[in-house]
Amino acid sequence: MTYCVAISLDDGLVLTSDSRTNAGIDQVSTYSKMFTFETDPNRSLVLLSAGNLATTQYVAEQLKRDIRETQPRNLNTLSYLSDAADYVGEILSSRIRRHADNEASGFAPEATLILAGQIHGNPHQAFLIYPQGNHITTSQETPYLQIGESKYGKPVLDRFIRPHTSLADAATCALISMDSTMQSNVSVGPPIEVLIYRKDTFDVSKRYRFHAEHPYLIELRKAWGERLRQAFCEMPRFNEQ
């Protein structure tokens, strides 16, 4: 399993991903699920991935290869982020369809992706790309996208993320959301990666990596747990009459 979140704010983007991959319960390994690309200085694109590792590795590799081979259609040539999402979606869905005959056996080649970033002259955006290749973006009311194990970490995003939320606040919230998910699902695990993209900078170098014992992650987990316990103690009590 996996958990990734992309938050699209007035000030830019906050992207978060875990790094645990498993093929069965006894085959667990660590892979980054956050990919950046050598794009030109006028664009910054980041891919987050959930699902079948063979599929997502293939897509990331193919995207890089198309850039290197300067194919007419690659992440550097498309003028709009939604066109780039279409292009990524085509690579993804055609790779999945190759395995259509094997699916009866329980084999699941599906993957879901998030493509986020900015192309000069356009606003920053995030797209969730489904295994079928179609995609959705965020809205004012729902300024975030999740892939993978999304339910445990959703309530905290719904409560605190608004378009005007600051990048630092959103990163804090994304880490709380990620930590709640790790507590409830052992197939989501560290290191946690966070990438903060400030709009119009075309700079994706603000990338942070939190291993399991990172002091900030531990401090945040402890503080959140304590405050929640306090909050629960202060709740109006159920009255049995």
Add this chain to the structure above:
Amino acid sequence: MTYCVAISLDDGLVLTSDSRTNAGIDQVSTYSKMFTFETDPNRSLVLLSAGNLATTQYVAEQLKRDIRETQPRNLNTLSYLSDAADYVGEILSSRIRRHADNEASGFAPEATLILAGQIHGNPHQAFLIYPQGNHITTSQETPYLQIGESKYGKPVLDRFIRPHTSLADAATCALISMDSTMQSNVSVGPPIEVLIYRKDTFDVSKRYRFHAEHPYLIELRKAWGERLRQAFCEMPRFNEQ
């Protein structure tokens, strides 16, 4: 969808269920998912249900009919709650198997149940009964069982429910868990039912019903939201360096 929780504590049981049923998004209705039975004064049994409404109505009706017809095997004759869970599981799984031929069409007759209560001479207990008829009970480490849409409401149970938690505290926590679930999944909805069973009383009359605008439910939701916002404001902030 549905959300039900059974919490088994040192002092007794706290059972909670929502009341929304839907067959497709345009056919939504209200049905209680909490059933009590006319058992003898030495036993108290409660059933919570999630899944196909036709299946769960059949099971509840069959359990009542077996009591009324004084069948040799009914909820009043079995000496152990685990035997009662076996008996309920047999009725459930055989009803589901009747439809085995239709499942290819996407029709889902499955249901999952919780049987909770106490039989004189034995401790109070709760069992989660799977569509296959097998069942699990709680443990010291996991003193609760959930059926239906369980993920949104699980973190709060994990944080605050311990075997020594009081019945009133557990009922408060169950309502927060239920409210979090209702916020995130529209197919879980009021009225919310809560039944508090104090051990060795053999009294299941402490049953409460909270409609959407119930003052306590609104007060609890508001207080929890405010305290969480406060907590979030006090979190150590992500440092971009």
